[in-house]
Amino acid sequence: MRHGENHKVQHLGWLRAAVLGANDGIISTASLMMGIAAAQTSSHTILLTGIAGLVAGSLSMAAGEYVSVCSQADTEAADIARETYELATQPDAELRELTEIYVARGLDRELAHQVAVKLTAHDALTTHARDELGIVEFLQARPLQAALTSAATFAVGALIPLIVVLLAPESQLLTAIAASSLIALAFLGGLAAKVGGAGVIKGAWRVCSWGAIAMGLTAAVGHLFGVQV
Template sequence: MRHREGHRSHHSGWLRAAVLGANDGIISTASLMMGIAAAQADSSAILLAGVAGLVAGAMSMAAGEYVSVRSQADTEAADLAREIHELENDVAGELRELEEIYVARGLERSLAHEVAKQLTAHDALGAHARDELGITDMFSARPLQAALTSAGTFAVGALIPLLVVLFHPAQYLSFAIVSFSLIALVLLGGLAAKVGGANTFVGAARVGFWGAAAMALTAAAGHLFGVVL
């Protein structure tokens, strides 16, 4: 019978990209719109700024995530190529290397040697990738997946303040943008904390605090430059 357990770390890759994307989408777009609103711009200008922020932000998130994760993938590929070369040219040395790893983890040397020997016979590259390099299928770099996830969740997050502008009266627009964006950020932070097994209240409060700070500073900058210009 196969043993199955639901570990939260299984979700860490996509969860990180999704939460960062949605969080940045809400904060950056809402902050941009608050800065424009504080400069006494009308609803059309605020909406235009939000749309531009959504498109530019989603592309920036996708590009940044892709480049970052692609670099990680290239490093992993280079390490694996080196391991393949070493396994082809120094089998005994690579076997000793695995043995020392298992000894360092607490196995007796005789058992460590037997484990290393059997794993090498079964899948030598897989054993070295996992136990020497720390590369597994679960945590291996997937640049395209990370880029698409970040861009998509950024766009979803950015839609929240945009919809507020579309469906809310102009006279209370700034208050509505802040309110709905903060509610969304708190819910997002709480959900991410719950899925990750962390304290829900702390996660929600942390995201809400930094979101409020970002919008307040951007609004202050918009008001200052609006007065100057």
């Protein structure tokens, strides 16, 4: 029976987009709302600001991820097309190139040549994509998946400070938004680290520290330049 394994790297495609979206949703929306709150505006204005930030941020994340990952996909497609052409027009040179790759990885030349011949006969393009270009199936760019994941997780993250505004007293909004957002960021950072196989405490601290800086600076701007509305 084939030995099955579930490696952490298989999650990279959606995990990166999900963490980026949720992290940005919490930090940017909470920071924006704290900046407005520090300017001594009403809770209604703060809530409206947060909703606008959620909608704009979700769409921005989706568009940014889609364009970025499309660029990666275009690059991969161009490299695959070039490799396809070279395999069709220069098969011997490609075989030698593959042999040298395996020699560089530690095989003796005779064995490296045998492996290159066998793998070329089995699936030359996939072999070159993997061993020469570093393109493997579970790491290939998926623009739509990245865009939808980022938009959805941004919206989920942005909902946290919005809910706080609805529930917390107006006099305590700044503290409530900051505290709830930092708790959410710690949970997010720890969860992402656990899924990725890294240290939970380190992941939580990394996300929280940047979130605290962003919220603190934005609140300071709102306090310095805000006016009573």
